[in-house]
Amino acid sequence: MQRSRQEAIDGLLPEQREALILERLRTHGRVLAAELAAELQTSEHTVRRHLRELAEQGHCKRVYGGALLISPADKPAAIRMHEAVDRKARLAVAAVSIVRPKQIILLDAGSTNVAIANALPDDADLTVVTNSPEAGARLLNRPGFDVILVGGRIARGAAGSLGATALLQIQQIRADLCFLGACAFDPDEGVAAFDAEDAELKRAMVKSSGRIAIALTSEKLMTAAPFAVAPAGAVDYLFVEAEVPAARIASLKAVCDNVMVARS
Template identity: 90%
Template structure:
């Protein structure tokens, strides 16, 4: 006789229950302990224990009421530069469309932001301040750009300058628009980074800019990283891919002023 779903759930071994929770995390990004407890017909204490174990294995980050899957962006910059190149180029073209002539643009390091550097309009009399040598290289010898490269120690993982020198220089800037790099983004948990110094520099960029824009690929949405940068409500423009589910998109629209789904 075929087992009912309820019987199947009741018969789960602890490791099977944990595997199911991990599957939910990877599918939805965020899970809530109360909902999982009801679905799995077990206690919230048991679910929280599973989430704690999964967090200890590096699969997720505990947040209030549940957990978030860890962002997949914790890779060397040299690897990220060659991933999803076409997708990042589409996001970059959409992001560059909000730039206006004569603006001072603060451009954070990151593979998508390097694509934005390449997409910025020429002959617009733009001043671009960046901590990314790669982004700087995309702008040199193009007409209409005054490029300022932020100095300091070049962090291999971030492919951009970090540390006290970079932080001091950023604090002396007053930018019209910042294209901020984001390792992870969640409506409730905000923008996050994997490196403490990187997060500190990003916070300084937010403080130095009148408007904040973020363009990021779908796999970074509803994910976590260890170091907080800014609340999602601080983001004025969010550019995401068109394959983001409607419910997930709505959760960002509730806290961001302008959320734009970029179609292929």
């Protein structure tokens, strides 16, 4: 005779409870201690202990009331450039729809933003300022682009220049639109990055730009990274993939004025 679901939950060992919580994190991104305690028929104190242990293992970040999954985007740029290429191309096609002639575009480093550089049409009549050598290379010798490459130190595994030189140059720019790179995005926790210098440069880009746009692959949604960049409400345009569930789209629309879905 099969055991009921509740009997199975009641009989969970601590390590099985922790594995179930990690599964919920990977499925939903954010979990709430109170909801998990009710589902697992245990105390919030026990759930918080499990979340603390998972955070110490690097799986999640503790936030008020629960935890967020750590973004999987903490990989070397060379690896990320070859991941989800078709998905990033679809996001890029949607993202470039908001670009207008004669704008100054600030293009942050990152593999999705390299796809945006590719997707910009010839004769776009744009000035593109970027800290990404790869994105700059995609625009060179194409008609309709004035390309300004931001200098500075490029750390091992990074996708673009960082440090004092890059920061000073960004602070001197007044861009119409910035395509900001994001390692993680959550409606409550906002935009985040894995590197302190990268986060500082991204904050400068936000201050130097009239409007902020982010194109995100689904695995970065409802996730966390160590260094805060900007609140979710600072993002004017958020481009997401078609597979994002309707409930998650609704939570994004509650904090961002323009959530646009990239169709396949």
